[in-house]
Amino acid sequence: MKESLQQLKEHLGKVHNLSAASSVLGWDQETYMPPGGAAARARQLGTLSELAHELYVADEVGRWLEELAPYEAELDFDSDDASLIRVARREFEKRRCVPAELVGEMARAASLGHQTWVQAREEADFSVFQPSLEKLVALRIEWAECFGPQESIYDPMLDEFEPGLTTARAQAIFDAFRPPLVELVAAIAERPGRGVDGSCLDGRFEERAQWDLGVEALKVMGFDFERGRQDRSAHPFTTSFSVDDVRITTRFQADSLTSALFSTIHEGGHALYELGVSKALDSNILGTGDSMTLHESQSRLYENIVGRSRPFWRHFYPALQAAFPQFRQVEMETFYRAINRVRPSLIRVEADEVTYGLHIILRFELEQALVTGELAVRDLSAAWNAKMEEYLGLTPPDDAVGVLQDVHWSGGTLGYFPEYLLGSMLSVQLFERAQAEIPDLISQIEAGKLGELLAWLREKVHRHGLKFTLDEITERILGTELSPEPYLRYLRERYGEIYQV
């Protein structure tokens, strides 16, 4: 028994190492790789994915798992060993359904797709990316079909990023959330400019000063630059090579101070999660965050609940004023309202918290339409623009700020967007619990002391890595499951106060 466990651990340790190697190659691809590197990079990522897959689904893994079943039954469900066996079995059974060649082909298509997306985005022309996306969607459908008949072909795609999540459940949550959200958006829209003057955010902001301010924010959050770094990329992301090497990226816009700053805080939230995984899990498949809802709950918590709050800015506003002296003439309250201004906008990652949900629901619907065949890829740009008009009353002037704005589809990633909204909901549930358990949390944040919050999140969420599903972990922390209600209440309170609605 113990020997099978040891063999399983060593074997899956190799899978983990291959997957970390893929992450390094992916990071390089999006940060430093010269254009010429694309073709070979796709082949390299294809081989790494194929080999990792072959190792994962090897017959001996099935044998070890079978031998370990009685041992697993004796163990505490929450123990590292039981969790490893449980998660390995879940993934083994899932991956066994998929042929290795398909895995390799998907990895190659994802890598090449990313290159054409970057190019299409530069040219603001969806048609450049269209053939790649057609291939990526077709492969993703072929992949989903490997799992046999499903209630929805979109289910396995959600499950990939949020184990256990179904389309029906996500739909039910969004159905409950959307009407009151639309109501709130409408109520705010009737009070334009009500005490909110965004003009202090207009101007040009020097990149070096933006970079330094972002780094300062990361340090306040507790990001450890000995165990991670920040670089530039076309679309911000976080990636982990181990619990001691977590990388984030950012991008800068000369005419926006908030774009890079809040993106940095967002990715910093992801990074703190990965940096907080227990070292005991590091050398194996459990050594990374898995539930993307949990992951986004961390990034959105830091970005919004903390990062756009008055208490945070009571501490951090002097740093911003030092970096950008024009803010010395601006009251903190004016700045606070400006960064929380609600108005329909084109870009998801720059959207205010209130309209953000509509950006996600739009993508949730388009993704389903794509994979069920209701919508052809060639019609996606038009469908995008129509929905933007319908939900947000805006039409993108070009594809770069429309259908091409997000990186996800460039790698064949479908089923990830809903987690942003689910994570935002969860972030409020978690923060409220943290507040209940740390009575002076708000005054700590006002003093720029985020250490106790981080310690709480580490204890409750981060350290578990891949051990628990979303429901398992919310049950443990909250005694309940994910719900949109606290999030709605939070939005109504914060923005009700600002807009007096």
Added chain:
Amino acid sequence: MKESLQQLKEHLGKVHNLSAASSVLGWDQETYMPPGGAAARARQLGTLSELAHELYVADEVGRWLEELAPYEAELDFDSDDASLIRVARREFEKRRCVPAELVGEMARAASLGHQTWVQAREEADFSVFQPSLEKLVALRIEWAECFGPQESIYDPMLDEFEPGLTTARAQAIFDAFRPPLVELVAAIAERPGRGVDGSCLDGRFEERAQWDLGVEALKVMGFDFERGRQDRSAHPFTTSFSVDDVRITTRFQADSLTSALFSTIHEGGHALYELGVSKALDSNILGTGDSMTLHESQSRLYENIVGRSRPFWRHFYPALQAAFPQFRQVEMETFYRAINRVRPSLIRVEADEVTYGLHIILRFELEQALVTGELAVRDLSAAWNAKMEEYLGLTPPDDAVGVLQDVHWSGGTLGYFPEYLLGSMLSVQLFERAQAEIPDLISQIEAGKLGELLAWLREKVHRHGLKFTLDEITERILGTELSPEPYLRYLRERYGEIYQV
């Protein structure tokens, strides 16, 4: 037959992709990886090496090679297919001797060794690195012993970087080279300062301007930044992820203009080699330069024969004067003599061409002493300093500029240094041949036109990738083998003219 060949190609393509992935991880380790990443990086590199090794030595590879023997016999020796089969057989037979676990252990030790070397170098203290080096040397000896009894245990180490090279052959070449070299060094030493004033190279040189000047030199050479890039590292190196993604690194010293510049030109020479490999070989094991003597012949050709020549500086000196205006008062001839000043120095990569050979012979002797057991690792620092005193009349003030100066041993690389000197010898043979075939080569260089030289080197050397051994390729280009005579003649001419000896 054709089917076996196709299978062999696909299979070795995967080996090639794994090895390229290792190169990406190695590059990241030396350029951007935060300190925390070291432990996991070692595990990742261990897994990649082990899996690449296992794939290479798989039984089916032996079967395909056997099936392909009659087909290979029909093919032209120089054809891509015959070369693939021949090289695959050579490597298969060699690698079969080594257990996969040892390969993995060596990769892990190399990765960790690099980290301790960086630290030891910062602290200028060999004892920090000593335990790592002891392990690396022991593993390298264990590895060499896998090949059975050899004339010298050092032979497989030379063979690793220069297939077919033996200790006896390298020794014979160096034995013929050393006495006349020592004579030349002594003759020059008797004429100190003879028309050579190095004071123009004293001063502080702003890093940004150094970087830009290096980039300009790379562009003159023909380095394509769409297919490669330059970054910073503790020790300069070149690495190739494919023929369209070749990276070089450099480092800067505020008090030296020439250190980074000539290092950049040197690495640029390596990079042009990798960028010039035929695209038909790119997706397989032949798609990279292999013979390190050939590789160093390219880097040393650009660094010295071209890069320290009057014709090159007739074109490039105005660029240097623009970057560093203090040189506007300095005659080009003064500068030319300064960059060719001969005097014993501590650092190999900054040594003048004449004393350079002594730095190599010192390492060649110390490496042999280490692996034959004549010299214990703990005595290496003292032995280094004693030999420096004996050969160059200098004693390093600390280990950072002594035994710790080179990166090679940090990764367990033994048997590489001799190729620098052999490559320098070969570079003169190649350049003389190029001059014979391109009659106006010198005036092209004077005009900053290095394209025809590059095309010649591509045609004769680069495009072949891993197809031929050193002897096979010198036979094809020169009709003869590597010899120290032309190099000696070249040194006597260039430095005889400067020093009038």
